[in-house]
Amino acid sequence: MISERALRGYLLEEVLAWLLRSSGYEVLTAQDDGERPPWKTLEVRNHGLVVRGRGAWHQADTLGQFRYVPPFSLPVRLFVEAKFTRTRVRLATVRNGHGVVHDVNENVMTTVTSHSGPRRPRTRYRYSYAIFSTSGFSQDAQEFALAHQISLVDLSMPDFARLRTLVRAAAKDIHMAMQALPAASRPTVHALRTYLRGPLLDLWGPPEVTDPSVTAPLDVLAESLRSRSTLGLILAFPAAPFVLGLASDDLYGFVSYARLHPTHSVRLRRLRQAGPHPVWEIRSQDDPAAYALTFGLPEQVEAWILDQETSTSARTRWVKESMLSAMTLYWMDGDHAHTFQLRYAAAEIIEQRADDSAPWHLSDLPEPPIG
Template identity: 65%
Template sequence: MVRLQTLRGYLLEEVLAWLLRSSGYRLLTEKDDPVRSPWRVLEKRKHGLVVRGRGAWHQADTLGQFQYVPPFSLPIRLFAEAKFTRLKVGLATVRNGHGVVHDLNENVVTTLGNGSGPHRPRVRYHYSYAIFSTSGFTQDAQEYALAHQISLIDLSLPDFQPLCDLVRIAAKSVYDAMKSMVPSQRPTVYEIRNYLRRHLLDLSGEPAADASSVTDPLDTLAAGLHRRSSLGLILAFPAAPFVLGLISDNLNAFVRYALEEPTHAVRVRRIHRSVGHPLWLIEPRVGPAYRLAFSLPEQVEAWILDQEEGTRSRTHWMTRNLLSAITMYWVDENHTHTFQLQYSSSEFREVSGRPRPSFSDFGETSDLF
């Protein structure tokens, strides 16, 4: 039987896939690879989707493809792995992510053919890896990720707490229900994930096991997410070897503003907190207010701030070079919008002290100061 913390991580991955769908992240299935064997790179097996690398097939529970293809680049596919644990994510998890994407990106066969018949070009992809953690990351995990461009997204911010609570409650209810069932009647992890996935992402698939004690908590989780859809998680791309996971207390306000002003100037604030590492806030310089927040793993921020001497000048280096232009993609009715947030480091503000509570509930907008 699956462990509780593993189940929490699986459900969190499905929730993240749902939240990121509007950022251009489209969850893949084996149906997205119409090529026949032996040249297929996506297959469905007993435990779910697998993807073919140069040396092995790799489990791909949450593999998405961005609908926007950057100029002079390959289509981008992203592995999203979520860890819902009390302990910080360690080096082994990050090293495994690097091994997977390295093997996949080394699979460089460019033509399809059987040796005797005609050949045709084979579509290639660039694979990336992002790890989401509710408890942060160890120092060696952060250093390894930074060296190998594995993106780490910290979900330990208080702003993510309501989302994490929804997942925690659902996972505990499902786990308790499964414990009371005869082992032969317990649904598999694949069936549980697929049931929730169909509710959130409208994907077809095999029916889950007919067990209301298991499916009812999943229904509640899906309904809770739909009710609180004003909270958004957005992937953002600075000029750096990582992505940012931005959270908003009012996603609709940000989207409305960005659709009117796809490129606009923003202010950036860095807030020192009494508990946890600093919080970064992004707001528009003019016009209706929205707020986006993110937090960087400690070693990533230390690496960035080490580029110059002096704490304040290092922070200015980060905002001047890495945050000066942040690109974001938004998918609305199959149309991809590109937003760019432009920042002038002369407007940087660093705030000491503890800010008032923020993003206290999915359905409410509260001031961060």
């Protein structure tokens, strides 16, 4: 029987799939339509979806595909892995993610010869990998992820407390209900996930989970998410080798403002507060009261950014002109995708002092001498 800890992770992945849909990602659940071996890249097996790599097929519990193809690029797909644990995610998890995404991206055969037909092109994709953790990441995991462009999204910050509480409560109730059932009647993890995708992703299928003691907690979780007024998560894409998971207590307030100002300047403040690491806050430069978005960075990523900012003059200019120049966000409104761009300069990065007095600007730091 599945443990409660593992169940929390699986449920969190389904919740993230629902939340990420608003960022333009469509969850893939079926094999390639009309494709046959050896052209297919997706296949449904007993335990769910698998993706074809160069050397093996890989389990894809949550796989999203961006609805629009970037110019001069391949269609983008994103593996999502969630860890709901008490300890930090370690190197082995990140290394496994890198191995998976490297193998599927190496599946570069563009045409395949069939004995029953002519050569034909195989559809190719660009895969990325994102790991979400409720307890942060170890130092070596962060360093490895940064080097190999595996995105780490930290869900331990206070803004995600309600999300963690919803998932934890659902997992506890489902686990207790399953313990009371005979072993032969306990639903599989795949069946639980499929049931939850009905109300969350409108992906209805034959009901494999029918016992009310198990379906009731799943229904409560789905209804709590659909009716939420404050729970929010949206992906942001800076000019850096990672994505940011932005949280807001009024996500629709941000969306309403951004629709009127698709491209606008923002201020970025590094808050000092109790917790394992600092929290960063984004507000509109022209109307700071319009919205607030917050995010946390793994310590090594944050140290990398700040170190880049205070090193040589050339590196400082590079940070200002590239990595810290803008971040792009996508928001789905039905079948229409809105694109927002938040522009900021390094001079607008400020850190709030512990005594809440006037903040200081990183740009006020003296430039170190070259050589």
